[in-house]
Amino acid sequence: xxxxxxxxxxxxxxxxxxxxxxxxxxxxxxxxxxxxxxxxxxxxxxxxxxxxxxxxxxxxxxxxxxxxxxxxxxxxxxxxxxxxxxxxxxxxxxxxxxxxxxxxxxxxxxxxxxxxxxxxxxxxxxxxxxxxxxxxxxxxxxxxxxxxxxxxxxxxxxxxxxxxxxxxxxxxxxxxxxxxxxxxxxxxxxxxxxxxxxxxxxxxxxxxxxxxxxxxxxxxxxxxxxxxxxxxxxxxxxxxxxxxxxxxxxxxxxxxxxxxxxxxxxxxxxxxxxxxxxxxxxxxxxxxxxxxxxxxx
Numbered sequence: 001x002x003x004x005x006x007x008x009x010x011x012x013x014x015x016x017x018x019x020x021x022x023x024x025x026x027x028x029x030x031x032x033x034x035x036x037x038x039x040x041x042x043x044x045x046x047x048x049x050x051x052x053x054x055x056x057x058x059x060x061x062x063x064x065x066x067x068x069x070x071x072x073x074x075x076x077x078x079x080x081x082x083x084x085x086x087x088x089x090x091x092x093x094x095x096x097x098x099x100x101x102x103x104x105x106x107x108x109x110x111x112x113x114x115x116x117x118x119x120x121x122x123x124x125x126x127x128x129x130x131x132x133x134x135x136x137x138x139x140x141x142x143x144x145x146x147x148x149x150x151x152x153x154x155x156x157x158x159x160x161x162x163x164x165x166x167x168x169x170x171x172x173x174x175x176x177x178x179x180x181x182x183x184x185x186x187x188x189x190x191x192x193x194x195x196x197x198x199x200x201x202x203x204x205x206x207x208x209x210x211x212x213x214x215x216x217x218x219x220x221x222x223x224x225x226x227x228x229x230x231x232x233x234x235x236x237x238x239x240x241x242x243x244x245x246x247x248x249x250x251x252x253x254x255x256x257x258x259x260x261x262x263x264x265x266x267x268x269x270x271x272x273x274x275x276x277x278x279x280x281x282x283x284x285x286x287x288x289x290x291x292x293x294x295x296x297x
Contacts, residue, residue, distance in 0.1 A: 005026065008026070009021040012081065015115075033060055034060055088167060094108045106143035117176040117179035122146065127198070148232070154171050155232060157178040157190075158175060163281070166275060166276050197238050201235070215258050236284075238291065260290045
């Protein structure tokens, strides 16, 4: 019919790949039709007596040559998001133009940085150690589980002192890029470290791992939801090689962390404005100081 297709939005990756932001279903359908995987349907009029459309049920190869050329000559208009655009701007544009079901920021990152890093996040999220430590309570469909692990990777690989701008979107993207740059052996080592710290937290706090309810005075108290900031600071700090000797000192370690979670300043740092630079540095400094004191006893 020579009616223009809606604009497509794509993003340029640092490695030169082009990633579809909006229009993937249209492009996939177009490619499959050209590959004779799909046929034309629903062209017939609903009005009785007008008969079937002449192209009903035809594959691309069945079309007259002039119609094949018309399809092949169709121009596609694409807007390209520059690879050097600020991370927050890229995600904002992705969110604004995506016409399907609203995506979470982590789902957008999964699309924009698809590759070794996102595959590693998937593997870590499906590990028994992570699922056990979190009680499978982080939504996998919205990738809340992978967002938590993304935070672990970013702070583990980049270091918490590099978090200076209060921009978590940019920091998590940098973490994925750093994870991509690792060798396969280094990613396997990181996964081993991640699973080990998950097992440690499960052993220390059982069903209350990464939850503020671990500070409850009542052993039979119900567990609260997972606190992502507590997950982040516990997983990163407790996986530090400098504190590896603490794994055999469960009682002292458990008592110290419970006391820390009860501390008002630390509690604020994992509860309010959690992505601010001040809150991030406060909770990491407090946890590192706590673990150092346990190690020195």
